[in-house]
Amino acid sequence: MKRIIFSQYNDNVDQNNVSTNQYKLGQFRKYHKQLEQAQKEYAQQCGAEYVLHRLDITDYNTLQFEKILQLERYAKDYDQVLYLDFDVVPNKRAENIFDVFGDTLAMYPLFRDQHDHELKWNIENDTYDNQNVYCKTCAKNSMLILDDCQTSTKLYNTGVTYGSNDAIRKLNFSQQLNDMKELLDESIEDSIYPDNITKNFFHNNEVFVTYLVERDGLPCVDMNIHWNFILDGFQREAPDIAYFTHHVNKEFELSFL
Secondary structure, three states: OOEEEEEEEOOOOOOOOOOOOHHHHHHHHHHHHHHHHHHHHHHHHHOOEEEEEEOOOOOHHHHHHHHHHHHHHHHOOOOEEEEEOOOEEEOOOOOOHHHHHOOOEEEEEEEOOOOHHHHHHHHHOOOOOOOOHHHHHHHHHHHHHHOOOOOOOEEEEEEEEEEEHHHHHHHOHHHHHHHHHHHHHHHHHOOOOOHHHHOOOOOOHHHHHHHHHHHHOOOEEEOOHHHOEEEOOOOOOOOOOOOEEEEOOOOHHHOOO
């Protein structure tokens, strides 16, 4: 079995996105050696190759699409492929992900629904931005509605994306990318959601990947949270059971004391 783990890194991403700022880029510059070493050691533990792509792409959203496109490229030459965002730190006690998930696609699902009073308050106060998971889920559902498909409250986080070569090929992401962009653009004009939500729709890799899985009924295992334990404004510390710590807030000192 040929296995590979890869990540991608650019510490000069444009800061016109809520996911990037000077603090976050500075944290990557400060900890990039430790981050690379942690991912490389996990690859060795799994009997996999490791590649860190240092990219010149400065547009944040284009950078996010590149990881899915690269996943497809590796699926041509490898049996099993794992992508890790560069802010994901594997725990030394982590199981071998290739043995756990085998011949499938696997990602960690986020579920975002809103009660009527919560939705009303957020719309009236215009609190949403384009990285809001609820807005991304609405964008995905708008695309599914135009295709007369079932909707859901699920959105896959692609910060940890695993796939066998066969499962990745079935996703067929690159060949459908332009069509998905056109469909999302259409959904903005023909959306069931209020303008304060719809205005945040944009071409997004997580929206498109989840859309494909649900539209085509592709086999995809929902990872347990310990494979993608996200540290953000709600969760500040990873428990010992976390295999992968996903430092969304880039507070890498929590992993590298």
